[in-house]
Amino acid sequence: MSRSTRAVAQGTFDILHPGHVHYLEDAASHADDLHVIVARRSNVTHKAPPVxxxxxRVEMVRALDVVDHARIGHPEDIFVPIEEIDPDVIVLGYDQHHDAEGIRTALRKRGLDCRVERATPREDHPDELLSTGRIVDRILEQRG
Structure with a gap:
C-alpha cells in the first residue's frame, strides 16, 4: 500500500483573510494531505510581528477544512518539521519572501527529496484586502 502524498504550506497566518485561504487551497491541490507550519512569533523577522x-494562529489554521494538520514551527531550525513530515512538495505562497532555489539547496543538503512549488496568486478583487498589514492599516484608518 502506498502512502498518501503530503504537501507543506507555511506562513505567519496572522488575521486570516481570503489570500490565506487561496494559498492553502492551492497547496492542498498538490497532494492528498496538507500539513501547515505556522511561524513562531519569535521567528518572524521580515515583517511586523504577528498580532x-x-x-x-495555529488554532485558526487548523479549523480550515482544507488543512489536514497544523503545527507551530520549530524555535531554531525551520527544517526540523519538514524532516518530520517528509513531504512530497513544499508549496510557497506566491508572494512569500522565500528563495525557492535556496530552499531546494537546503533540502538537498539534508537529504530531503521533495519538490518546491510556488502557489498561484488569488484573482484580484478590488474590495478585498489580501494582506494582514493592509487589514491592520484599514482598521486603524477607520477605527483608530
Missing part, C-alpha cells in the same frame, strides 16, 4: 498568539 495574534502562536496558539491562536
Amino acid at each position: 495574534l498568539s502562536d496558539r491562536q
Whole structure:
C-alpha cells in the first residue's frame, strides 16, 4: 500500500483573510494531505510581528477544512518539521519572501527529496484586502 502524498504550506497566518485561504487551497491541490507550519512569533523577522498568539494562529489554521494538520514551527531550525513530515512538495505562497532555489539547496543538503512549488496568486478583487498589514492599516484608518 502506498502512502498518501503530503504537501507543506507555511506562513505567519496572522488575521486570516481570503489570500490565506487561496494559498492553502492551492497547496492542498498538490497532494492528498496538507500539513501547515505556522511561524513562531519569535521567528518572524521580515515583517511586523504577528498580532495574534502562536496558539491562536495555529488554532485558526487548523479549523480550515482544507488543512489536514497544523503545527507551530520549530524555535531554531525551520527544517526540523519538514524532516518530520517528509513531504512530497513544499508549496510557497506566491508572494512569500522565500528563495525557492535556496530552499531546494537546503533540502538537498539534508537529504530531503521533495519538490518546491510556488502557489498561484488569488484573482484580484478590488474590495478585498489580501494582506494582514493592509487589514491592520484599514482598521486603524477607520477605527483608530
